Amino acid sequence: MTEYKIIEILMKEAHTELSQEERRLLDQFRAESADNAAFVEENIQILNNMPTYDNMDLEFVVEEALTKVNNKKETPSKVVSLPRATSAVEKKTKYFAWLAAAVVVFGLSTFIYNFLGHSSDTMVYSTDSDMESFLLSDGSEVLLNKNSTLTLSNEFGDQLREMQLEGEAYFKVKNMDDQPFIVNAGLVKVEVVGTQFNVNNRQSNKAIAVFVNEGKVKVSSSKSRTKVLLSANESCQFDKQTNTLVKAEAGQSNATSWFSKNLSFNNVPLGSAIEDIEAHFDIDVSVDKVSCLDSLYTSLFNDPNADEVLKTISSVFDFQIIQKGDKSYQLAGGKCE
Amino acid sequence: MQQIKAGDNSAYDTLFRKYYSYLCMVVLRMTHSKEQAEDIVQEVFLDLWRKKEQIEINSAVKAYLHRSVVNKTLNKIRDKKLDFDRDEEKLQSVPTMQHTPLQKMQGEELQNVIKTAFESLPEKCRIVFSMVKYEAMSYKETAEKLEISVKTVENQMSKALRIMRAAINEYKRQ
Incomplete structure (x- = not known):
């Protein structure tokens, strides 16, 4: 266990002044045995010779990256933030109202950017450490959980209402009879006709699961021929290993616990x-x-x-x-x- | 930075050209993937543009970007939910390097052995080690950022150095 402490001291020594106590511990350890002294020397030798990564032996195509970023930055998120609730209590009440009809999708998305093609045609909504709500141009509302990204094509609302989700979000969909609302979450497609729903598409999840609290939702996957129609309190799972979509026995009453x-x-x-x-x-x-x-x-x-x-x-x-x-x-x- | 705040594209481009490669290397010290490194740095630059009106930078821009890149990398690492206490990763055998027998282990050669060993460390080990070594974080800070225990940081640090020491000894024996 002393060795752990010694390593910590050595690491610290690389960028700060050691305290007297630390210096004493180090000297004492060194003096205890030849093995100890060798241990310290070897580690110091390693730390002093770590690669600096200052001289780039890897080439980055900077101009290409810059073009990519510049294309993306000129698509301002056409986002109107919903007025934030003033108190926690109000917030909770609001989210509960949203609960009336919910769909939750758990899953894995690996091709978020592939789907909508060129980045310049997309609008990207992103959150870091906090959830945030957005109003989409068709009047639907989205509550985007932390560390999540929702990508919409620029044509959103005109011809189709389709988007790609990475992470987790809850949707309150404006009813438009002739226009389905589609969320692509990894391998699974969730199609909703005028309702509210919640999609969780975290990279870490192994299965993609959809839960409907109320309303009707159609779930399909390009990898499976089965289509599942879900009503209130029903759920289904898409197993990523076997590529099968199965209606689950029980609902997922805690699917929306992240905001409720x-x-x-x-x-x-x-x-x-x-x-x-x-x-x-x-x-x-x-x-x-x-x-x-x-x-x-x-x-x-x-x-x-x-x-x-x-x-x-x-x-x-x-x-x-x-x-x-x-x-x-x-x-x-x-x-x- | 003031120019960027005012929406000056060329100032932004200059900043990008100046720091892009540097920031990619910062991420690459922590992760293995060049592609991921580039993605993260591009995201940080995009965030900078999108939030330019709100951002208050009190330190040097380079330091700000560095910090943002490290934080974003850590977020990605956390999202992967790596179990830092589980040692399921096999210790990869450290690739040995070509050398001429009478050469002494010093200078560039030693650095190469260490670099190779470092880059073949198991992922979690490497993440922890680079945070302490390159980002100059304390054990406590590292533990907090990765949401793991200090004990785990100690274990991973000791493991990283053990592997690198073994690589050097192995090399010396040849």
Whole structure:
């Protein structure tokens, strides 16, 4: 373990002055044995000879990149931000109203830019660390979750209402009878006729899942001949490995938890509750006792934190919570039916 | 920067030409993919243009761009949800380099061995190491940015150096 500390000190030494204590620790370690001294010397030798990457041995085609960026920058996002709710409470109420009809798509998008072709014909809506809402030119509203990108063609609204999503978004679609609203989320196409829906197309997700809270939505994929029509509280999954689109048994009541902030579990297997919890808090939770994953669980949380949820579950199933990392938990032990 | 704020395209182009390659190298120290590096840097430049009215830059533009590029890279890394505690990555065998026997391990040759070893580090190891080494972040800062524990940073740092030491020793033995 001392070696860890020594490495930390050596790394620090490269760019700042060491404290007296650190200097003392380093000298002491060095003096302890020849091995220690060699350890320090070798590491210093490595650190002093790390590649600097100052002299470029890689060529970048700067002009080409510049042209690419200049093409993109001249397509200002024709975006009118929705007025932001003034308080958290108001915000929540608003999002709940949106919940009336929702579709959630989980999945993976690898070809966002391929789809709409040249970048100069597109409008790009992007978020970084915060969610943001946008009003599209057809009157539809989009609540774009953090780290997400929605790309629309410049013809959006005239001939077709079609777009590409990377990340996650919730849509409130303006009803236009003759114009379907289409969201391409990776390999899956979600077609909506006048409703509200939510698409999550995160790179990290393995399957693409669609959940409809209310309204009717058609889901298809170029990789599968099956088409699925979803009504309220129905969901389907597209398995990326087998390229199959299957209607799922149960709905996904927590598909919109990212903005509703509520987690609800109504007599669901613990395994699927854990999946929702992992997605909601962006954490990893492992359960030691596999048999527990089928035990049914019921609970409702209103804007909880991860600790609170895990503690509640653990008290029900008699788990012991072991925190393995900042975002990684193990539920050990457990008594399940 | 004032010119860019006013919408001056040529000032923007100049800035782009000046720092593009440098910023790509900054990303490349952390990730393996040249393509991804270029994507990230282009995104940062686009953000700069789109947000030019709002952006307040208090430091040098280069430092600002550097920071933006590092942050964006870290966001991408976080989105990949790498499990830094799981060591499923096989330690890739470090490619050995051609050399003439009597040459001493020094100067350029040593640097080449280290560079090759560094670039073949497992992804997570390399990310952590380059943050500490090149971005001069403390262990604590690195842990916070990657949302992992300090313990994990310690492990990965020690692993990175162990692999590079092994590469040098291996080379010396030949």
